[in-house]
Structures are given as C-alpha cells and as structure tokens.
Amino acid sequence: MDDHVITVLNNIGGFSFIALSAYLLLLSGEISFGQQAFFGIGAYASGMFTAMFGLSFWIALPLAMLVAGLAAAAVGALTLRLRGLYFAIATLAFAETIRLILVATTWQVDVDGEPVGPNGSEGLGNIRWGFDNEYAPVDFLWMIYGSLGIVLLLFFLMERSRLGSIVRTIGADRLLAETQGINVTRYKILVAGLAGALAAIGGAFYAHIQTTVYPENFDVMLGVHSLAYGLIGGLGTAVGPILGVLLDVGFLEAVEWIQGYRMIAFGGLVAVLLIFMPRGILDERRVHLLRLMLRGRRPDIHGAAGH
Amino acid sequence: MGSGYALLAIGFTLIFGVLRRLNLSYGPSIMVGVFFGTFLFIQFQAGWYTVLVGTVLGAAIAGAYVERLCFWAIKKGAAVASMVSSFAVWMQLEEGVTIAFPDRTYEFPALGDFELIELAGLSVRQEHVIMLGIAAILVFALHQLLYRTRFGLAVRAVSEDPNAALFMGVNTGRVIFLAFILASAIGGIAGYFIMATEEVITPKFGLQATFKGLIAMMLGGMGSVPGAIAGGLLLGVVEKQAEWYAGAVWRDIAAFMLLFAFLIVRPGGLLAQHTAARDLAALRRV
Amino acid sequence: MLEIADIVTSYGKIEALKGVSLSVAPGEITCLLGPNGAGKTTTMMTVAGLLKPRRGSITFEDRNITGRDPGHIVRSGIALVPENRLVFPDMSVHDNLRTGAYSRSDNEIEDDIDRMFERFPRLDERQLQHAGTLSGGEQQMLAVARALMARPKLLLMDEPSLGLAPMIVEEIFRIIRDLNAEGTSIFLVEQNVHQALKVAHHFYLLEQGRVTFGGSPGDLEEDEVIQRAYLGSAETT
Numbered sequence: 037m038d039d040h041v042i043t044v045l046n047n048i049g050g051f052s053f054i055a056l057s058a059y060l061l062l063l064s065g066e067i068s069f070g071q072q073a074f075f076g077i078g079a080y081a082s083g084m085f086t087a088m089f090g091l092s093f094w095i096a097l098p099l100a101m102l103v104a105g106l107a108a109a110a111v112g113a114l115t116l117r118l119r120g121l122y123f124a125i126a127t128l129a130f131a132e133t134i135r136l137i138l139v140a141t142t143w144q145v146d147v148d149g150e151p152v153g154p155n156g157s158e159g160l161g162n163i164r165w166g167f168d169n170e171y172a173p174v175d176f177l178w179m180i181y182g183s184l185g186i187v188l189l190l191f192f193l194m195e196r197s198r199l200g201s202i203v204r205t206i207g208a209d210r211l212l213a214e215t216q217g218i219n220v221t222r223y224k225i226l227v228a229g230l231a232g233a234l235a236a237i238g239g240a241f242y243a244h245i246q247t248t249v250y251p252e253n254f255d256v257m258l259g260v261h262s263l264a265y266g267l268i269g270g271l272g273t274a275v276g277p278i279l280g281v282l283l284d285v286g287f288l289e290a291v292e293w294i295q296g297y298r299m300i301a302f303g304g305l306v307a308v309l310l311i312f313m314p315r316g317i318l319d320e321r322r323v324h325l326l327r328l329m330l331r332g333r334r335p336d337i338h339g340a341a342g343h
Numbered sequence: 344m345g346s347g348y349a350l351l352a353i354g355f356t357l358i359f360g361v362l363r364r365l366n367l368s369y370g371p372s373i374m375v376g377v378f379f380g381t382f383l384f385i386q387f388q389a390g391w392y393t394v395l396v397g398t399v400l401g402a403a404i405a406g407a408y409v410e411r412l413c414f415w416a417i418k419k420g421a422a423v424a425s426m427v428s429s430f431a432v433w434m435q436l437e438e439g440v441t442i443a444f445p446d447r448t449y450e451f452p453a454l455g456d457f458e459l460i461e462l463a464g465l466s467v468r469q470e471h472v473i474m475l476g477i478a479a480i481l482v483f484a485l486h487q488l489l490y491r492t493r494f495g496l497a498v499r500a501v502s503e504d505p506n507a508a509l510f511m512g513v514n515t516g517r518v519i520f521l522a523f524i525l526a527s528a529i530g531g532i533a534g535y536f537i538m539a540t541e542e543v544i545t546p547k548f549g550l551q552a553t554f555k556g557l558i559a560m561m562l563g564g565m566g567s568v569p570g571a572i573a574g575g576l577l578l579g580v581v582e583k584q585a586e587w588y589a590g591a592v593w594r595d596i597a598a599f600m601l602l603f604a605f606l607i608v609r610p611g612g613l614l615a616q617h618t619a620a621r622d623l624a625a626l627r628r629v
Numbered sequence: 630m631l632e633i634a635d636i637v638t639s640y641g642k643i644e645a646l647k648g649v650s651l652s653v654a655p656g657e658i659t660c661l662l663g664p665n666g667a668g669k670t671t672t673m674m675t676v677a678g679l680l681k682p683r684r685g686s687i688t689f690e691d692r693n694i695t696g697r698d699p700g701h702i703v704r705s706g707i708a709l710v711p712e713n714r715l716v717f718p719d720m721s722v723h724d725n726l727r728t729g730a731y732s733r734s735d736n737e738i739e740d741d742i743d744r745m746f747e748r749f750p751r752l753d754e755r756q757l758q759h760a761g762t763l764s765g766g767e768q769q770m771l772a773v774a775r776a777l778m779a780r781p782k783l784l785l786m787d788e789p790s791l792g793l794a795p796m797i798v799e800e801i802f803r804i805i806r807d808l809n810a811e812g813t814s815i816f817l818v819e820q821n822v823h824q825a826l827k828v829a830h831h832f833y834l835l836e837q838g839r840v841t842f843g844g845s846p847g848d849l850e851e852d853e854v855i856q857r858a859y860l861g862s863a864e865t866t
Contacts (some may be wrong), residue, residue: 047613067423067426082539114607115606115607117607118606118607121365121565122606123427123562124365125557125602125606126602126603126606126607128601129558129599129600129603129606130599130603132554132595132599133469133596133599133600133603136592136595136596136599137593137596140592140593140596147503175463180442243469256550257434260367260427260430264427264430264431267423267424267427267439296442297438297442298438299434299435299437299438300434300435300438300439302431302434303431303432303434303435303438304431304435306427306428306431307412307428307431307432307435310417310421310424310425310427310428310431311412311416311417311428314421315421315424373668465758493731495730496724496727496728497728497731499717499720499724500717500720500728500731503717503718503719503720503850504715504717504718505710506679506711506715507715507716507717507728508728509679509699510677510679510699510704510709510711511703511728511731511732511775512699512701512703512704512717512731512732512779513700513728513731513781514698
C-alpha cells in the first residue's frame with residue numbers, strides 16, 4: 037500500500053472514533069456539538085504522557101481515555117438538566133472554552149535538552165513515541181483498526197444488551213424511561229463519559245500519527261462533522277457513522293477533481309441526502325430490512341413500517 | 344460592539360422564533376453579504392450606501408438559498424437534520440467565498456474618518472455611537488412591523504402555532520421564507536456595521552457571526568427580541584472587560600464560559616419568562 | 630352547499646377515509662358522529678385543505694375545492710374551529726381575532742371585532758389579556774369568534790364541547806343555534822351525541838372511515854346512535 041492510501045485509511049479510522057462518540061450521544065437523545073473537546077483532550081493528554089513523561093503509548097492511551105471520560109462525565113453531570121438545543125450549545129461552549137484555554141496555555145518541560153509541552157497556538161509538538169519505537173504508518177493502521185474492531189464489537193454487544201435498549205429508550209422518551217424505573221441521571225452521565233473516552237481514542241491516535249497537534253485541530257468544524265457523519269451514514273447501526281466518514285474522507289478525498297470544491301461537494305451531498313433521508317442512509321428501517329434479508333427472509337412491509 | 348451583537352441576535356431570534364430550528368448558516372450568509380459588499384467597493388469604488396445595500400442584498404439572497412435547501416425542503420419533525428444540513432451549507436458558502444476571493448483577507452470600507460468623542464467622561468468611537476443609534480432604529484422598526492402589520496401578525500401566529508396559523512389561511516411556507524430573508528437582511532446590516540468598524544474581513548467572519556449571535560440569543564433567552572438585545576449588550580460588555588483585564592485570547596474564553604455558566608445556572612436566559620416552558624416543549628422535539 | 634363525494638384520505642399507507650360521501654345543506658346544522666378513530670377529524674382537515682384527498686372530490690357552492698390550499702378555502706367561505714381550540718396563547722384576545730381575519734383585505738375588520746365583543750361579552754372584558762390565560766370555555770368562544778372573523782358561509786366545528794363543563798357546553802350549543810339562526814351553515818363533529826342530535830337538522834354516522842348512516846335525528850333511536858357513535862356497530866367493515 038502506498039503512503040497516501042495508508043494516511044487516508046488512518047484518517048478514516050481516527051475520525052470513526054469521534055463519529056461513534058457523537059453517535060452514542062445521539063442514541064441517548066442528545067445532540068452534542070462538543071465531542072471535539074474530548075478528541076482534543078485525548079490528543080493532548082496522551083501526547084503529554086508520552087512526550088513529556090516518557091510513558092508508553094499503551095499506558096498513555098487508557099490514561100487519556102480516563103481523563104477525557106471523567107471530563108465528559110463532569111460536563112454530562114453539569115448539563116443534565118439541559119435538552120435539545122440548549123444541550124448542544126452548552127457542549128459547544130465547553131469545547132470552545134477548552135480549545136481557547138489550550139491556545140492561552142503554555143507549559144513546557146525539558147526533555148533531552150528540548151522544551152516539550154503545550155505551547156499555546158503553536159500546539160503540542162515532538163510526540164515522537166511512534167518514531168522512537170520505529171512504528172511506521174502501517175503499524176498504526178493495524179492498531180487503529182484493531183481498536184476500532186473492538187469498539188464496534190462492543191457496540192454490537194451493547195445494542196443487543198439491556199444497556200443498549202435502555203439508552204435507546206432514554207433517547208426516544210426520557211419520561212417513559214423514568215416511569216420504567218430507569219435511573220436516567222446515572223445512565224446519562226455514564227453515556228457522556230463513555231462517549232468522551234471513545235472520542236479520546238481517536239484523539240490519541242491522531243496525536244501520535246501527526247506528532248504535532250494544534251488547538252485549531254479541535255474546532256467546531258470537527259465537532260459538527262462528527263455529528264454529520266452519523267446523520268449521513270444513518271442512525272440505525274454503529275456502521276452508519278463509519279459509512280459517513282468513509283463517504284467524506286474516503287470518497288471525496290479520493291476523487292481528484294473534487295479537491296478544490298470538496299466542501300461544496302460534501303455540503304451539497306449532505307444537504308440533498310438529508311432531504312430524502314433525514315435519519316441517514318442506514319436508518320432504523322433500512323437496517324431492519326437488511327437484517328431480514330441477511331437472514332434470508334422476505335422483508336414484510338408492516339414489520340418494517342413499525343419504526 | 345454590543346449593539347452589533349444585539350442585531351445579530353435579533354436576526355437569529357427571528358428565525359428561531361418562526362421555525363423553532365437553528366440556522367447555523369446564519370453567520371455564513373452574512374459573510375457572503377459582506378464579501379459582496381467589499382467586492383462592490385474594490386471593483387467599483389462604491390460609496391458606503393451601495394456597499395450597505397449590496398451587503399444586505401447578498402445576505403438576504405444567501406439566506407433564501409439556505410431556507411429553501413435546509414428548512415423548506417426537509418420535512419417537519421426533522422429539526423436535527425435541518426440543523427446539520429444548515430451546517431453543510433455553511434461549508435459550501437465558506438468554500439464558495441474562498442474560491443471567489445482567493446486572498447482571504449480583504450479591506451472593508453470604513454464608515455468614515457471619525458475622531459474619538461467624549462461622552463460622559465469616556466472617550467468613545469463615533470462608529471459605535473452610530474451603530475447603537477442604527478440598532479435602536481432597527482429594533483423600533485421591527486417592533487412596528489411585528490405588531491402593526493398584517494405580515495407581522497402572520498409571523499407571530501406562525502411562531503406560536505404553525506398549524507393554527509394554517510387554519511386561519513396563513514401561507515406558512517411563504518411567511519417563514521420571508522421572515523428568514525428579513526432575518527438575514529437584519530444580519531446583513533449588523534454585519535456591515537461590525538465590518539465598517541473592524542475594516543478587515545476574512546471568511547472566518549461567518550463563524551464569528553454565528554457564534555456571537557448564538558451566544559447573545561441564548562444569553563437573553565431564545566425567541567425573545569428584548570432578550571436578544573439584552574444578551575447582545577451583556578456579551579459586548581463582558582468581552583470588552585475580559586479583553587481589557589486579561590488580553591485578547593480571554594475575550595472569547597470569557598464569552599464561552601459566560602454562556603456555559605448561564606446555560607447551567609439559568610437556562611432560560613436573562614429574560615426567562617413564561618415562554619420558556621413553551622420553548623422547552625418545542626425543543627424536546629428537536 | 631358542501632358536497633363531499635367518495636373521498637379517500639390516507640396517512641402514509643393507512644387509509645383513514647375509505648370513500649366518504651356526504652353533503653351539507655345551506656342554512657342547516659349537519660353533524661358527523663362516530664367513535665374515536667373513525668376519521669371525523671380527518672374529514673374536517675380534508676375539507677379545510679390541510680390534508681389532500683387521494684381520490685374523490687369536494688365541491689363548495691358548485692365550485693371544486695378539492696386539494697386547494699387552506700388559504701383559498703378560507704377565502705371561498707369555509708372557516709374551521711379546530712379541535713382543542715388552538716388559540717394563539719401568547720397573543721392578546723384582540724390579536725387572535727385579527728388572525729381570524731387574515732384572509733380578508735377589506736377595512737371592516739375592526740368593526741367585526743367590535744361585533745364579536747358584543748356577542749361574546751366575556752371576551753370583551755379580556756381584550757388585551759393573552760389568550761393562554763383564558764379558561765377553557767373562554768378559549769372555545771375565542772376560537773369560534775376567531776373563525777367567524779373570516780365571515781364564513783360555512784363553519785366547520787371540530788368537537789367544540791371537548792373537555793368543557795356541562796354548563797359551558799350548554800352555552801356553546803346555544804351559540805351554535807344562534808349562529809345558525811342568523812344564516813351560517815354549520816358542519817359539526819361531536820362526541821356529545823345527545824346535544825348534537827338536539828341541534829342537528831341532519832346527521833351522519835362515520836365508522837372506520839366509511840359513512841354508515843345518513844338521515845334526520847328522528848330516523849334512528851338515540852340509543853342506537855349513541856351505541857354506534859361510541860362503540861361502532863358490528864356489521865360495518
């Protein structure tokens with residue numbers, strides 16, 4: 037595989053984590069414009085752990101997930117009372133605050149005679165763990181897709197479990213969930229924390245592939261993109277958001293002549309798609325039909341229209 | 344500066360009021376208008392009024408495009424889809440402008456050469472006084488429009504209950520379309536005066552306009568015009584104070600922290616009132 | 630005056646009206662009775678232009694109004710008092726009445742508003758109050774007055790007695806009779822069969838999207854009407 041293909045694949049994998057993170061919150065009925073904050077926290081935290089304190093990536097990754105997860109759970113607890121748009125804007129405000137604080141913060145330590153650490157808008161550089169340990173991009177490819185595979189597996193298990201149905205119930209009707217004796221508060225915070233940790237995985241990989249990250253990597257564009265991926269790909273299954281990433285990063289990046297007009301093409305594609313499929317390509321109904329077909333049964337219309 | 348934010352927030356509020364949906368492309372529409380204005384200035388050395396008209400016109404046309412594609416075409420009950428779609432169109436507008444204006448940073452004609460003036464012991468930029476005056480006039484005109492005309496009646500009816508408005512024979516689709524264009528035009532005026540004091544424009548202005556308008560609207564409480572004004576003024580004051588005491592980066596941090604704190608402590612905004620319950624009901628469907 | 634011929638209206642794949650035909654004679658009160666979910670409100674919505682019938686035709690005063698938009702239908706002389714009243718809660722009583730006259734462009738609107746206040750003195754006292762602060766009965770009167778502001782020849786009323794105290798219901802039906810005596814034709818959907826049969830000249834029974842009976846109040850025992858209007862009858866389907 038040539039390097040360009042590997043880079044594109046790595047990007048697809050990395051963004052898939054944050055897309056899944058936004059998707060998880062969508063399932064629980066919340067629109068977040070702020071998942072980029074946890075992607076950023078994951079990137080910065082893991083980068084600092086490896087570059088400043090010399091930890092291994094494999095220790096830095098779970099630590100970064102923990103930091104981002106705790107931060108996300110705290111935000112989730114604070115914004116518990118907010119719904120819909122208010123929640124979306126609160127998460128956006130949080131994410132922008134984090135990003136701007138990173139711009140305003142400089143904290144460097146001396147590593148091998150060089151200052152290393154977050155340096156305002158100059159970003160956090162010298163994340164050399166991959167280089168020092170002779171990891172090539174293709175090695176990261178395996179690491180990313182291995183992790184993504186595990187995450188997807190967990191998603192599928194979750195969707196079939198009690199947790200999955202609880203999350204979807206809360207998303208569909210919070211009051212109904214409460215009357216069924218579900219502790220909505222606890223699950224909301226749990227989901228927020230998990231989503232934060234999930235975004236941090238993407239951030240950690242991103243930081244170690246790029247070796248330098250800047251606060252502006254985590255601006256609102258990334259957050260809304262991750263939300264858009266779920267809505268393009270579909271809200272019916274965890275494959276949906278990844279399909280969304282694939283369409284944007286994979287398809288549009290691959291087609292040369294679109295390059296100069298990529299945002300116009302992507303924007304138009306999304307706008308038109310949402311007119312005809314407001315819940316994405318793989319929405320609940322089509323996922324249901326696909327499952328039936330995979331099991332070799334003829335789809336019956338009434339069952340499918342039940343959604 | 345606060346009055347500019349207030350105007351931005353009023354436009355935002357108008358759209359949110361009639362649609363109960365968020366138009367993220369609001370700022371980028373204004374940005375298109377501002378670039379059209381600057382194009383007239385650079386290409387034809389147009390005077391200030393031509394630039395103003397051009398800005399408003401450009402914003403209104405971009406607004407019309409957004410409404411048709413992201414709101415009119417997307418069926419009822421899919422507010423999230425509308426919001427994401429308006430974001431997608433935002434990217435289109437931003438890239439479209441970047442392609443048309445490849446240098447990114449352009450000069451915007453100042454309103455004129457003004458001296459600082461003394462006002463109650465403070466030295467104030469004259470542009471800001473003019474902006475405050477324009478904002479006051481616009482707010483008054485908008486109030487007259489909403490409460491004294493047949494169109495205003497229809498706008499209020501649609502924002503309270505679109506179905507009931509339909510029963511009364513109101514063409515809700517058209518009212519929403521016109522309100523959307525009106526809101527974008529107000530945004531265009533706000534954009535013109537903000538730019539005329541800043542004198543430099545970049546495509547990033549779309550992002551700023553959406554953010555500032557959104558923050559001011561939410562500080563004031565969504566869907567209320569007096570709230571939007573109060574929110575805009577508060578935002579202006581807080582930003583100035585933060586910039587003065589802590590430096591330019593902290594200006595934006597203060598704005599976002601203020602918003603975050605407000606949402607947690609007082610989600611209804613400054614002028615939380617009886618409409619808050621209805622807003623929440625509407626938002627639950629978002 | 631109003632002729633509905635064989636209309637079929639559906640929500641997605643579900644047909645709510647499966648070929649409904651009925652007529653409203655000028656100067657009369659015509660009632661549509663039937664159990665919940667029979668399609669009564671759907672019929673009203675279809676006549677008012679809010680739902681487009683898939684098939685069939687609606688004629689009003691010999692003009693075809695099938696599938697026209699609501700604004701056109703209001704202008705041609707049909708006004709609706711919607712189910713659950715749907716007044717504009719944050720608008721004043723006065724402004725609510727103005728919305729009712731939205732389809733008009735003459736300059737007698739303010740005079741008509743004054744006339745409404747004469748007819749409904751309780752609204753007069755609350756002219757500048759927000760409609761949301763009115764009692765249920767007052768809101769219903771406002772909804773009726775608002776519809777009358779369009780100067781309709783035919784008034785469609787969807788469950789005007791819903792959720793109101795018995796005394797208020799009496800008053801609403803007195804208003805219906807008064808309006809009819811003044812020459813307004815009325816097409817009424819009701820759950821309150823007893824009251825409806827007292828005022829109606831004609832009535833229809835709608836069951837599962839089909840008209841199963843049409844006639845005058847004397848043609849059928851009240852008990853049977855009540856039975857079929859609440860529960861539906863076994864032999865229809």
